[in-house]
Amino acid sequence: MTVALFPSDSSEELAAALAIAGLAPKLIDSIHPSEAGDTGEWSVLVVELADQPMRRLRQVGDLVEDTGLPVLVVADSAQFALVEQAVGVTDFIVAPPDPAELGTRLRRMMQRGAADEMLVHRDLALNPLTYQATLESAPLDLTYMEYELLRFFVDNKGRVWTREQLLSKVWGYDYFGGARTVDVHVRRLRAKLGEERASWIVTVRSVGYRFG
């Protein structure tokens, strides 16, 4: 996860805020699409408008058109009207930025950027990189097998699975539990998903389970 910062000689206030937020930005000399370098490595780009708002906002527009990169603009209150009309700006923050606010905004943007790889079903999201599950963005406490079963369900929506199939595909190893373990875990998942969402996991009588 790399935060790119342009220009490389940004204000001391911005550099300090990033440092306090625990972020070590990669300093960028040019955001012109042909000179920007390997933007694929960047998770998010921070651009300080400073005394060149028009020129930098235009460059942001060009870059975003090419790369789809999320961009946070640091603007002072006199520049808000320009930001509002600009193309490609994902979010903005007022200069000088508050470190906590800056950190939170950037992390949220990066999460949204990573959302493509996430498994999502309505307000449930599973992040295969971090093994974390969230419901309405609040973390869900799952054991490993609960997580794996839920991941399998979300990844294979709409299909009916027998208990034996689930046991071999999800557990995949010899386990004291036996086939009824699947029922136990489904019950636990339903409890953790809560009443309204418990029906996402459908019991298919005398066969097994279906998700969604």
Added chain:
Amino acid sequence: MSRQAEYVLRTVSERGIRFIRLWFTDVQGFLKSVSISPQELETAFSEGMTFDGSSIDGYARLQEADMLAVPDPATFQILPWRQEEQVARMFCDVTSPSGEPFSGDPRTVLKTNLRAASELGYTFYVAPEIEYFYFADSGPEPVVLDHGGYFDLTPLDVAQEYRRRTINALEQMGVPVEHSHHEVAPSQHEIIVRYTDALTMADNIMSFRLTVKEIALEHGIHATFMPKPLEAHDGSGMHLHMSLFEGETNAFAADDGKLSETGRFFVAGLLRHAREITAVTNQWVNSYKRLVRGFDAPIWISWGYNNQSALVRVPTVKAGKRASVRVEYRAPDAAANPYLAMSVLLAAGLRGIRERYPLPDEVPGNVFEMTSADRKAAGISRLPETLSEALDVLEGSDLVREALGEHTFDWFLRNKRKEWNRYQQHVSRFELETYLPVL
């Protein structure tokens, strides 16, 4: 490193967990905990955490004090009750420094017995009904919160709120609750936990007891699993519903919803060895104050379909509910060591199956209302009346010796004899009130 361990490490860092509690259980069923930091976690998985076994009841002798607690990543769970920092727990298996499973560790004992079942093709499932009391404090005189009926000191809904909070916390810990209610006795509650495999259930019962106590503590009251705290009222039992499955098939169920041949053998095993295993299912001096006449606890060794007075009840199930056929053993109390209690119950039932014990006739009526001559004619004997009697029977039992293993068996017997001897020296309130004025 296994994916399970990786999952734990990742979750610990993602969720900002500051401490991980490694849980294991001593021979008497007390929960022991070692706290480690996230930095130590990787070592704990690969090498185990060293601790001094000689300080744990029923563990090593002094010369072999070093033991290892090896966390089971499948049991990783963030603790749901209020605390300043996020804390998670894992249950551990205990091994020697060279990695040999330690035979004094109750979880290891249960695993050994479960392996015996799985060699016969069976998976053992258990669901408990757990009773407990709320008292105002942990002082020696129990002060009830309500009278459970129409004459409540505290409104009943206050206690219901504690119970509701407890159930939420249990559900968050992955211990699903089937049902709960206020019991007959004042201040007494019952929570029925949904069935799962025996090892997970024994872990769940340990989590259950701690959760009930933690939530009570949050509200400034005391929760207790003491088998018989109030002389005039029912004690706290832990009826265990048991079944054996072969894959997806319930081995206890016959086509008519009654017991199969295997089920009948299992019950016969429970009945024949009931007296031998009682010291384990009811391990305290106080346990035997619950197993008396006039209350809702079994005394007589009998079985029956849906018979609430029998030691083994076979609940009637709805037509077509083969999977629900099970046997309920009603003697254990809520202060038993769940790992060891399940070990001896399983061993008794399996021996019944292996040796094809004949099942005595069902006793359909109330066993308490039979005359002693009738009971004698029906071959119904009594559970041990005291811990001392239970230990005498246990001492001669090859079944229990085998189920617990030499180490645990010997230690248990020695420790419980000590407890009984201490009790024998005690001059009770009963004696002072009855004898002092007149003798």
